[in-house]
Amino acid sequence: MSKLSDNDLYERIRERDREALELLYDRYERLLYSFAYRMTKDQQIAEEIMQDVFMKIWQGKGSAVYQKDKGSLSSWLLTITRNASIDALRRRKPEVEWDPRDSKEETTGVEEQVELKENNEELERAIALLSEEQQKIVRLFYFQGLSQRKIAESCDIPLGTVKGRIRLALKKLKEHLSRERRVDYGE
């Protein structure tokens, strides 16, 4: 059973197979937990997000049903983990504001510069290569889940241009990442 594909495991979970749920959990625990932790920076909340995500998988109601024709199961798991993380952030901080300490240009202290230089997270290194505005857009959109209107207000750019700027920032980030090595999650 451990060699079953993700899709086979998911089918078994839909048939209320607890062993299949555990196997899927074992396969994705580290990736999903790391992602939830990266989004929320809080161990307890990240664990609650894991509970939320696997509850949705087990119950399989409404929008929490995986559809093969919309991509891989792993992408879907990451999507629902991100959504759950954003929901948790909204509950904790309903009106998230841009924190200038997250900006590369604002990190002027020696310790901060060293920290940045030694940052061994590929995603963070790639974000640091973006322009200040793009960094801000990525953090507000991707990590905090803000609306286009709030991003427009926070970045002081016209609402009509936000979509294009988000698209450009995400594509640029992907370009930088394509030069980086992927983290091995041992899947």
Next chain:
Amino acid sequence: MVNNKQDWLFDYINGLLTKEEEQEFEAWLETDDEAKQELEEMQAIMGEFPQHIEPQDPPAGMKNRVMEHVIGKEPEEKVTVTKPKRKWSAVAGALAAVLLASIGTNVYLGTQWQQASEEREELASDLGEMQTALSELENSSQETGEVIASQEFAATENSQGSGTVTLLNTEQQGEMAVHVEGLEDLENSEVYQVWMVGGDQTVPAGSFTTNESGIGSVVVPSDAVNEDWDAVAITKEPQPNNEAPQGEVVLEAPLS
């Protein structure tokens, strides 16, 4: 909110549209291949990012906690229900009458509500709960049983919970499985008590506690499942082993 549908893309991705807007946007996507491709492209790009984050060691014991939260506790207690005695005190009879009156009202309201709600989601939910209850029965008896009845619990004004009761006969005995969700936390020695209700009789049929998510279940071996009962009700009792209900009815399911 922005006005044009092509500009809803990133608010859609972040789950910021209303349910109606979301449906409108998805319907529109089906008519616009370019927009659909753009959505898929952005989702694919975003799906790459988590592969480049710093791995974290999950907290010790997280798997057990998550699994317990998701699947719920295994049955904590098995209580044998004795065959109902046909002579009950006037007090027990009065309590049974109250239980039945409450059940009648709520079953009617529950039916009305169910018809008006989204049927597909409800059916999926019912199926999941029934399968959970049956799975628990399989675990406890390792036998295939004949299902006599399986009913969904209706919430009362005292609870927002839901759940399923299944009565069945195995080769050796009758059994009743109760699985519930969404019940409020218990305090001190409180338990949720299951009752078989029929005529002027109210018979205790096992008790259980819930986990931190309000999920609880109990499997009760009892030949009484073959008796002619009107309903199963669950009350919150101040302590276990009450012979007659003291607390309020939180869930109820008709059997006839």
